[in-house]
Amino acid sequence: MIVEIGHFALILGLAFALVLATVPLLGVEKRQPLWMDVARTAAIGQFALLALAFACLIYAFVQDDFSVKYVAHNSNTQLPLIFKISATWGAHEGSLLLWALILTLWTLAAALFAKQLPPTLKARMLSVLGWVAAGFILFILLTSNPFERLLDIPTEGRSLNPLLQDIGLAIHPPMLYMGYVGMAVAFAFAVAVLLEGKMENAWAHWAQTWTLIAWAFLTLGIALGSWWAYYELGWGGWWFWDPVENASLLPWIVATALIHSLAITAKRGSFQAWSLLLAILTFGLSLLGTFLVRSGVLTSVHAFSSDPSRGVFILVFLVVIVGAALLLFSARAHLVTQRRVFQPLSKETLLLLNNVLLIAIMATVLLGTLYPLILDALGIAKLSVGAPYFNSVIVPLTVPLALLMGLGFATHWRESRAGGLLTQLWPVLLVSALIAFIVPLLLLPDLQGWALVGLFMSAWIALSALQWLWQNRASKNSAGRVTERRRILGAVLAHTGFAVMLAGITVTSLYSIEKDVRLAPEESYSIGTTRFEFGGVIQKQEHNYLASEGTVKVYVNDRWLTNLHPQKRTYLSQSMPMTEAGIDAQLSRDLFVALGEKLDAQAWSLRIQYKPLIRWIWLGAILMALGALLALPSSRQRRQEVAE
Amino acid sequence: MNKQWLPIGIFSLLVAFLAIGLTLNPKEVPSPLIGKPAPDFTLPLLKQTQTLSTRELQGRVWLLNVWASWCSSCKQEHALLVRFAQNHTLTMVGLNYKDTPLEAQNWLDALGNPYTFVVQDQTGQAGIDWGVYGVPETFVIDATGIIRHKFTGPLTQKRLDDELRPLLKTLEVSE
Numbered sequence: 159m160i161v162e163i164g165h166f167a168l169i170l171g172l173a174f175a176l177v178l179a180t181v182p183l184l185g186v187e188k189r190q191p192l193w194m195d196v197a198r199t200a201a202i203g204q205f206a207l208l209a210l211a212f213a214c215l216i217y218a219f220v221q222d223d224f225s226v227k228y229v230a231h232n233s234n235t236q237l238p239l240i241f242k243i244s245a246t247w248g249a250h251e252g253s254l255l256l257w258a259l260i261l262t263l264w265t266l267a268a269a270l271f272a273k274q275l276p277p278t279l280k281a282r283m284l285s286v287l288g289w290v291a292a293g294f295i296l297f298i299l300l301t302s303n304p305f306e307r308l309l310d311i312p313t314e315g316r317s318l319n320p321l322l323q324d325i326g327l328a329i330h331p332p333m334l335y336m337g338y339v340g341m342a343v344a345f346a347f348a349v350a351v352l353l354e355g356k357m358e359n360a361w362a363h364w365a366q367t368w369t370l371i372a373w374a375f376l377t378l379g380i381a382l383g384s385w386w387a388y389y390e391l392g393w394g395g396w397w398f399w400d401p402v403e404n405a406s407l408l409p410w411i412v413a414t415a416l417i418h419s420l421a422i423t424a425k426r427g428s429f430q431a432w433s434l435l436l437a438i439l440t441f442g443l444s445l446l447g448t449f450l451v452r453s454g455v456l457t458s459v460h461a462f463s464s465d466p467s468r469g470v471f472i473l474v475f476l477v478v479i480v481g482a483a484l485l486l487f488s489a490r491a492h493l494v495t496q497r498r499v500f501q502p503l504s505k506e507t508l509l510l511l512n513n514v515l516l517i518a519i520m521a522t523v524l525l526g527t528l529y530p531l532i533l534d535a536l537g538i539a540k541l542s543v544g545a546p547y548f549n550s551v552i553v554p555l556t557v558p559l560a561l562l563m564g565l566g567f568a569t570h571w572r573e574s575r576a577g578g579l580l581t582q583l584w585p586v587l588l589v590s591a592l593i594a595f596i597v598p599l600l601l602l603p604d605l606q607g608w609a610l611v612g613l614f615m616s617a618w619i620a621l622s623a624l625q626w627l628w629q630n631r632a633s634k635n636s637a638g639r640v641t642e643r644r645r646i647l648g649a650v651l652a653h654t655g656f657a658v659m660l661a662g663i664t665v666t667s668l669y670s671i672e673k674d675v676r677l678a679p680e681e682s683y684s685i686g687t688t689r690f691e692f693g694g695v696i697q698k699q700e701h702n703y704l705a706s707e708g709t710v711k712v713y714v715n716d717r718w719l720t721n722l723h724p725q726k727r728t729y730l731s732q733s734m735p736m737t738e739a740g741i742d743a744q745l746s747r748d749l750f751v752a753l754g755e756k757l758d759a760q761a762w763s764l765r766i767q768y769k770p771l772i773r774w775i776w777l778g779a780i781l782m783a784l785g786a787l788l789a790l791p792s793s794r795q796r797r798q799e800v801a802e
Numbered sequence: 803m804n805k806q807w808l809p810i811g812i813f814s815l816l817v818a819f820l821a822i823g824l825t826l827n828p829k830e831v832p833s834p835l836i837g838k839p840a841p842d843f844t845l846p847l848l849k850q851t852q853t854l855s856t857r858e859l860q861g862r863v864w865l866l867n868v869w870a871s872w873c874s875s876c877k878q879e880h881a882l883l884v885r886f887a888q889n890h891t892l893t894m895v896g897l898n899y900k901d902t903p904l905e906a907q908n909w910l911d912a913l914g915n916p917y918t919f920v921v922q923d924q925t926g927q928a929g930i931d932w933g934v935y936g937v938p939e940t941f942v943i944d945a946t947g948i949i950r951h952k953f954t955g956p957l958t959q960k961r962l963d964d965e966l967r968p969l970l971k972t973l974e975v976s977e
Contacts, residue, residue, distance in 0.1 A: 435809060442813075455823040469824045477817055484810040491806050528819065535822035 161226055164214025165305035168255075171207035171262070172295040174200050178265075178288030182281035194281035201269035201284060204291060205262040212259045215304055216246050225311045228252060228304040234315035236702040236730060237323070244328030245318040250452065250468075251304035253331055257448070258294045260332070260339045264372075265291060268343050274364055282350035283343075290342055293475045301468045320703070320729040320736045326386040330379060334406060337376025338444040341409055343368040344416065345441030345483065348434040352486045357494035362424035362433065363791045366417060369437075370790055373413045374783040380406050381779035392737030392752040394672065394767045396775060399548040404527040405447030408520055412440045415516040417786075418509050424791075426506060426571055428498040431491040432513070438487060442480040443520075449476055455531055501573040508566040515559045522551045553608075560615035560660065563653065564622035586625055590617035602669055602770075612664025620657035623650045641792040652785025659778025665771040672768075674754070678761040685768050689713040690751065693721075695762060703729040703736075708753045708762065710740060724753040724764075748772050833933055833941075833952040840866075840943045841931040845921035848910075849903055854895070854919050856947070863973045864893035866941040867917070868929065870901045871909040873937040879956040880913050886962060887916035892970065896920040899929050899937055942966070944973050 178200035185193025215228075219242045224230040232252070233245045247256040265287040272280045298304070321327070347365045351357050383403065388396045397403065416436040422429045449455075453469025500506040526543045533539045568574075568583050594614035598605045627650045630643070675683045679694035693709035710722040722740030729736065742749040747770045754763030835841070844855040867883065869876040887894055896917035898906045903922060910920070923929055932941065940953040951969055953961060 431806075439809075449820065453824060455820065455826075473817065473820055473824065476820075481810070481813065481817070484813050488806045488810050528816075531823040531826075532819050534826050535819050 160214050160217050160221075161223065161305050161307070164211045164218070165303070167207045167211040167214065168295060168299065168305070171204055171211060171258075172292060172299065174204040174207060175262075175288050175292035175295055178204060179285055179292050180288075181285075182288075183285040186278045186281050191277065194277055197281050197284035197288075198269045200288065201262070201266045204288075205259075205266040208255075208259045208262045208295075211305075212246070212255055215252060215255060216243055219243065219246050222315065224313070224315050225307050226304075227306045227308045230308060230312050230315045232316065232318050234317040237318060238701060240325070240328065241318055241323050244322070247331050248318050248322045251298070251302045253335075254294070254298050254302050254452075255304055256332065257335050257339060258291065258298060260335045261287070261291050261294060261342060264340050264343055268346070268368070272364070275361060279350050279354050279361070282353050283346045286346035286349045287342060290346070290479060293479065297468075297471050297475065301471055317702075317729065320727065321390065323702075323729070324386065324390055326382055326390070330382040330386055333375055333382055334379030337372050337374075337379050338406070338409060338447065340368065340372025340375060341413060341437075341441040341444050343372070344437040348437035349483050349486060351434060351494060352483075352490045355490060355493045357423075357430045357434070359423055359427040359430075362420045362430075365433075365437065366420040366424060367790050369413055369417050369420065369440075370786045373410070373417060374786040376406070376410050376413065377779050377783045377786070380410060381776045381783075385776050388772070389739055389741055390737075392739055392765070394670075394739070394750050394752070394765070394769065396666075396772065399526070399543075399545045401527050402447075402451050404523050405443075405450045408447065408524055408527075409440050409443040411516050411520040411523070412436055412443055415513045415520075416440055419513055422506055422509055426498055426500070427496055428500070428506070429510070430494045430496060431487075434491065434494065435487055436513075438480065438483045442476070442483075443524075445472070445476050445480060448472060450527070500571075503569065503574045503576060503579075505566060505569045505571050505574075508562050508569055512559060512562050512566065515555060515562070519552060519555050519559070522555065523548065526551070556660075557611065557615065560619055563656075564618040567622040567626040567653075582625075583622070586618065586621045590614050590621055593617040602665070606668055609664055609668050612660060612668075616657040616661040616664070619660070620654045623653040623657075626650065645789045645791065648785045648787070648789025650785070651788060652782045655778045655781025655783075655785055657778070658774050658781060662771045662774025662778060666769050666775065670767060670769045670772075673766050674763060675766060676757055676761050676763055683764075683766060685766065687715050688719075688749065688768065689716070690722075690749075690764075690766055692762070692764065694760075695753070695756075698725075700727075703727045705738075706753065706756075708740070708751075708764070710751050710764070712742060712749060722749065722751045724751045726753050743773060745773055745777075746770065833949070835933055835941075835949045836952060838949060839947050840941070840949050841928075843921075843923075843928040843931065845897075845923055845928060848896075848898060848920040848922055849907055854921050859893065859895070859943070860947055861945055862893050863945055863970070864895055864918075864943050866895050866897055866932070866943065868897045868899050868932075868934050868937055868939045868941075870899045870937050871905040872901065875956040876938045877913070879938055879958070880916070882957055882959060882962065883916040884914040890970070893918045897928065897932075898922050899934065900924065900926045942969060942973075 178197060181200070182194050182197040185191070185196065218226050218229050219233050220239065222229070222233065222235050222242075228249070228251050232249045233242055237245065245252075247253045265284065268287065269280075269284055272283070275283070344365050347361075347368070351361070380403075383406070384396045387398065388394065416433065419429050419433040419436055423433045449469065449472040452472055455469060526547050529543050530541055533541060564586070565579075565583075568579055568586075591614060594610050594617060595605075597613055598609050602609065627646060630646050671685050673683065673685065677683060677690075677692035679692055682689050682691040684690070689712070691711040691713065693711055695706050695708045698705040698707050705725045705727045707723050707725045710724065712719045712722060720742050722742060724740035725738035727736045727738060737752050739750055739752045741751075747768060750765075750767040750769055752765040752767075754765055756762055840856055842856045844853050846853050869880070883894070894917045896919070898920055901922075901924070906920070906922070910917075921928075926934075936954065938956055940957060941949055942951040944950050950973070951965065953965070957966075
């Protein structure tokens with residue numbers, strides 16, 4: 159019964175989405191304010207119904223209702239409650255429902271917090287979001303209905319994929335979707351502006367707010383996925399250039415460009431068309447990611463069930479939504495374009511250059527991701543593109559990106575003088591170069607060329623950001639100033655976060671040590687001054703899995719530091735063993751031990767890794783997300799500028 | 803003015819490739835072994851002391867099905883194989899891949915045994931020789947010991963009807 163209520167709520171949600179998609183648009187056409195106001199009611203109703211549907215599905219999981227096919231395939235009675243709940247979005251159907259739920263949440267938020275926008279623009283924007291929601295709910299109902307019943311009801315479910323029985327992965331999809339789907343707001347905004355045929359620069363603040371929030375979620379979501387892969391997959395890697403990872407990175411890169419482009423539009427009143435195009439692209443790439451993950455056109459470790467009819471639907475959806483938006487852009491972008499003069503050496507130029515670099519990076523990643531598909535489609539070859547391609551093309555693009563990023567802080571809007579820049583920047587240059595040389599000499603085993611480059615870039619970005627913060631230490635204390643200072647602090651924090659991440663990536667990529675060793679109990683293996691002593695393996699029985707748990711005592715300079723407990727788990731419902739690494743985490747380095755195979759009666763193979771600064775990668779991501787949230791324009795600021 | 807149409811142009815091209823991509827299966831990698839002699843193996847038969855060698859199969863058309871009890875998509879194709887075995891005189895060899903004899907036997911007891919012979923490849927060595935990279939996979943070997951076809955992933959009724967049956971007809975296996 160509850161399941162049918164959920165199913166019905168979803169269908170009714172589609173009806174509300176269709177109302178949202180049509181009535182406010184017609185209202186704008188016919189100049190009927192009442193019709194335009196329907197948007198708010200429809201957005202509330204749509205969200206309430208989707209939330210009800212989602213709650214019903216969670217209920218089915220908690221109650222072990224195996225008459226529901228989706229529950230029977232992805233849960234069983236042995237599963238702990240928390241994972242029964244997270245199993246709701248653990249597979250295809252439920253994760254799409256979560257996608258739709260989050261979309262309606264963003265739509266509701268946009269409906270409630272868009273007072274600064276003129277009524278027609280707001281109505282159009284909400285209608286566009288209604289189109290997206292209608293398409294998605296239709297997709298769920300037609301191809302991926304989670305409420306489908308089974309005729310013969312199994313007594314036990316098949317259980318959730320053990321890889322997903324982990325708290326990191328339980329929150330990774332909701333975070334990622336908050337980011338992915340949040341980009342829909344900026345997209346709908348862009349389409350509405352194009353329909354409106356004019357762009358007021360103050361609106362850019364509004365769009366920037368929403369993009370910043372979504373971007374913060376996306377950053378955290380991607381970082382969580384990377385962190386999870388690191389401790390759960392047992393290889394000790396943190397990024398694999400897997401198509402699905404790339405799918406989440408592509409919108410992130412373009413959204414980064416969008417945030418900066420919107421800043422120029424808001425401050426200087428130029429780049430309107432470019433900002434709108436980036437907004438369309440960002441969400442387009444989110445949808446493309448959904449297509450790549452859900453259709454099975456590319457091989458990926460994220461082996462979700464693939465079904466050609468699903469792929470066809472998403473592709474048609476992509477063509478309709480993004481194709482229409484791009485056509486609209488082609489036809490009407492000239493209406494919103496304003497040209498402002500700026501000098502070759504100015505903040506505008508540098509931001510523009512970095513935008514171009516970001517788009518180039520995005521195109522490179524996109525090409526690498528789709529290359530196997532393109533060659534296959536042309537009948538040339540079957541191949542896969544791996545980390546060597548991505549590393550060799552992304553690194554050279556990141557170097558100028560980082561250099562310009564630092565320079566951007568020192569330049570002024572409209573015009574900067576080269577001489578003035580040099581006087582201002584030479585201390586930063588000098589200190590960055592010193593750091594790049596001294597850090598490897600004192601703290602790292604040797605001095606490598608790329609370490610020099612990477613550390614220099616990190617120091618350069620962080621120090622120029624801090625210098626900018628110093629120059630902008632406030633004098634006046636009016637209310638507007640407070641917001642401005644908060645925003646400056648946010649920007650500095652986010653860019654410092656990027657610098658921290660860059661340092662982490664550089665050092666961990668170049669100086670990690672990885673050894674596969676065979677150890678019998680009491681035997682040891684040393685990396686530098688750190689000694690790993692194997693204490694043997696015991697068998698453990700947990701609630702829904704059996705574990706072989708090793709004990710590894712870690713000594714530094716022969717003083718005991720900690721015990722690590724790497725595990726190999728066999729879940730009762732599956733026979734593929736899962737690795738659970740034993741990790742000792744510190745800000746300066748991780749010690750990582752994964753249990754391999756049993757080699758004879760006593761000895762096991764162990765993978766021992768020493769990973770310097772790996773925590774900095776995720777720490778950097780957290781700083782970036784916090785910075786983005788700190789940099790939100792205040793509603794007062796936005797309103798003031800609208801009034802001007 | 804013209805450059806405004808660039809995004810939609812690139813987008814159309816992208817969509818075209820994605821549409822073609824949908825019709826293809828990325829997991830279907832043509833085996834370099836097709837048209838080559840089948841790699842030799844001599845492996846123990848399941849739950850028996852005797853072994854089976856590929857040389858003993860010379861002179862007949864046979865099918866090698868790689869499966870394991872831990873592989874869930876093997877379950878999908880298994881019913882098809884059982885039915886197929888009832889209607890054909892074809893020699894079917896099951897290569898039980900990285901599995902334990904006990905679990906393999908339980909599996910066959912529960913779901914039926916379509917195989918003429920079941921051999922054990924516990925270490926996966928034979929699998930490496932045959933270029934197996936996922937389970938299930940199915941090879942067709944002709945009377946002269948040449949690999950004629952490879953199916954990656956579970957067999958379906960469609961693949962049996964469209965690919966396997968016509969091939970067996972040319973190799974003169976009677977129904």
